[in-house]
Amino acid sequence: MLKTMIRAAAITTLVAAGSLAVAPAALAQDTAQSGDMPMVGGAAMDPQKTIVENASAADNLTTLVAAVKAAGLAEPLSGDGPFTVFAPTNAAFEKLPAGTVDELLKPENKDKLASILTYHVVPAAATSSAAMQMIKDEGGAHTATTVEGSPITLKMDGENLVIIDESGNGAVVTQADVMQSNGVVHVIDTVLMPKM
Known part of the structure; x- marks a missing residue:
């Protein structure tokens, strides 16, 4: 069910208000122009690899990767996308x-x-x-x-891009624009929580 939801969301046209949307051609252009590979958690992020492949190599995203696998989302997030992923670091989970993490797993x-x-995850690449x-x-x-x-809300705090969750808590983007074959990752310092 969740796999179907992610795939369906990813192919939805995202030109309506309230969606992050960057044309796939722009994503490909950004990826092609990123000659050198950015480092995340001590690992080079190859723009030809998927979000899951790259995140699995990053030392500071091990909790996120374990959670993605436990939730059964590794395969869907390895799909075509495009996705924008706000990736909390291990320190964010801490x-x-x-x-909390042990309970969720x-x-x-x-x-x-x-x-x-x-x-x-936003089903677009921005x-x-x-x-x-x-x-x-x-x-x-x-x-x-x-x-x-x-929904999540994106705002600026000075020069920092901040993501606000439904409870009003904010996560700062600490590393932006890590291009992937199926989207883009922005590393964040806080776990976002939907209202449950």
């Missing part, structure tokens, strides 16, 4: 109350974990410059619907 909490993870332009065009805030179905 900010959660003690025991239990098989009986698979659906809840999947909801939290898909709340970090670079930080595209996101910042949308924020500017919309008077200081841009709302995007996640694959989970709930």
Whole structure:
């Protein structure tokens, strides 16, 4: 069901208001121009590899990768996309109350974990410059619907791109525009939470 939802969301036309949208041609152009590969967690991020392949190599994304696998999302997030993923680091997961991650990784909490993870995914590909332009065009805030179905709000805090969840908590993009074969990853410092 979740796999179908992600695939269906990814092929939906995203030109309506409230969606992050960058044309696939622009994504390919950005990828082709990124001659050198950015480093995330000590690993080179190959723009010819998928989000899951690259994240699996990053030392600072091991908790995220374990959660993606536990939620059964590795295969869908390896699909064609395009996806924009706001990827919380291990340190971001460590900010959660003690025991939260262990609880979420239990098989009986698979659906809840999947909801939290898909709340970090927008079914489109948007670079930080595209996101910042949308924020500017919309008077200081841009709302995007996640694959989970709930909205996130993008704002600027000085020069920082910030993602606000439904509870009003913010995550700062600490590394932007890590291009992948099926989208783009923006590394963030806080786990976003949908209302549940």
